[in-house]
Amino acid sequence: MTLEVRDLSVVYPPRGGVGPARAVDGVDLRIGDGEIVALIGESGCGKSTLARTLVGLVKPSRGQVLYQGTPLDYSAKALKAYRRHTQLVLQDPGGALNPKQNVFDAVAEGPRLHGLKDDLKETVHDALTRAGLRPPEDFYHRYPHELSGGQQQRVVIAGALALNPSLIVADEPVASLDASVRGEILKLLLRLRDDLGLSALVVSHDLGLAWNIADRVAVMYLGRIVEQGTVEEVLLNPRHPYTKALLSVVPSGAEDWRPTLLSGEPPDPTAIPAGCRFHPRCGRWAGASAADRERAACDRRELPVLAADVSGAACHLLDLDPPATDVSNAWENA
Structure with missing residues (x-):
């Protein structure tokens, strides 16, 4: 089992006279090796907070996140080591990329932060190739504004792949893309699962995405998983x-x-x-x-x-x- 959460809750303190906000309110969830799980729900249900908690950006108020059976340690050193294995792909690739960084530096940033500077050029080359940007050399010196939305998202995915993670948490990975590009990114995620054994949690409000990409579906409402099962169980027999x-x-x-x-x-x-x-x-x-x-x-x-x-x-x-x-x-x- 790659990742598991047990009785997870995230409560934000009162703000502006309103609150507290129970964004995640008791969630059990597992993502197996080489498995794609779709987390479905409308805006405000807590799915993005859950996604950020899985990669250690938010510390839970209660419960545990376990990676390969070991509870997540929230010390800076432990989180840095954990993020070599678990990477977050955000919804807006244009916002995720630094406009002053070219593609090479954007993809190389993760390995550099983790001290993985040996064979950096080969690492970036392989990550861009896996993300479907070929030939990689044609993209090294381009900047985000010179790329299409789909190419930007592939660069973000390549940046995650550069650390050879076992799990990707993708928060609305195709929501900002044209319909013609969405299918390409979904095919890419499936190919990464098949070729690399990569696991993924894909956060979305799009049930069509779940049908086309996921092995299992978890439906979230107001901080809780209200239904879960295989794609066929949930989408054909809700x-x-x-x-x-x-x-x-x-x-x-x-x-x-x-x-x-x-x-x-x-x-x-x-x-x-x-x-x-x-x-x-x-x-x-x-x-x-x-x-x-x-x-x-x-x-x-x-x-x-x-x-x-x-x-x-x-x-x-x-x-x-x-x-x-x-x-x-x-x-x-x-």
Whole structure:
């Protein structure tokens, strides 16, 4: 197992009279060797905070991050050693690259910081080649403004690869790219997994990305994983009402297809409701009978944290839900 988090929580202190904010509020998650896990959720659910916690940029308020079974040490020396194995790829490649650095120096920065100066030219050459920038020599002296968005993202990925990590945490890696370029970057991540055995956590709000690239999917809402499993389990047979609402926007081809519109306010980590944190926006709960509401007690009964090795959903209403609609035709055409 490459990376694991146990009962992870990140709480930001009160600010401006508001808070505290429970950005991550009890998460168990595992990423296996050579596995790609997609972390899906809308803005404000805590997925970017979780991503930054995995690479040691944010120290958890509770719980542990374990790499190869060893808890993460937050001393400067230990974090520097850890980041040789775990690299973060950010959403905006233009913002991630220093406009005053050429491509060679941008890719070489990580090895230089870690004292890996021997064969630096070969390291940069190999990293750019793996990232699909060929021939590498043509890019050495270019600056970010001379590159396309897709080329910039490849340079960012090459900078991560220069340290030969075992895990990449990619936070919305294709969100700022044109549709024609997104597929190229996703193919690159798959090729890196196949050729190098690289593991990856890919953070996204795009379910199509999960279908095309991931082995497993974890759906996050208001600081918690509310459903997880293989791609087929989650995307073809969703069980949680939130996952179903996310999937409902994908056209199914059926004549009666209608997307589910979530009511209420978007997730607010400073005001987590009692009971199931999704129940104020849950259409299934809103339409339930008085007897079902009393039996499910979604508005007052806390849900347990989903264990990392369990495929399923954290929902009081599972026993009340009708069988899920099969959306396989929609994904086959995605």
